[in-house]
Amino acid sequence: MRESLAAGHTLTDALHFAAAAASAAADRTVGMEPKVGRASWVPQRAIGHPDAGCAMLAIAMQAAAAEITAGGTTPAGG
Numbered sequence: 576m577r578e579s580l581a582a583g584h585t586l587t588d589a590l591h592f593a594a595a596a597a598s599a600a601a602d603r604t605v606g607m608e609p610k611v612g613r614a615s616w617v618p619q620r621a622i623g624h625p626d627a628g629c630a631m632l633a634i635a636m637q638a639a640a641a642e643i644t645a646g647g648t649t650p651a652g653g
Contacts, residue, residue, distance in 0.1 A: 576589045576590065576592070579593070586643065587640070587643050590639055590640040590643055591640045593640075594633065594636035594639070594640045597632050597637075598633040598636075600629055601629040602625065604626035604629050605622075606622065607622070607626070609621045614626070
């Protein structure tokens with residue numbers, strides 16, 4: 576995101592770029608065997624599923640980008 580902003584992109588565009596990058600990164604974890612964390616307890620069962628933390632970050636980034644694009648300024652729950 577820092578690079579996008581430094582390149583002159585708007586905050587909204589930078590957030591969309593970051594969300595896309597996070598989503599792509601989560602997709603790339605599908606074939607990886609986990610080495611640490613809960614998934615490492617049953618590594619063969621985790622293969623074929625995205626890393627949960629990586630997927631969560633992608634979802635959060637997508638939600639933030641969508642909210643900023645929509646012009647939302649109300650805090651969550653308010």
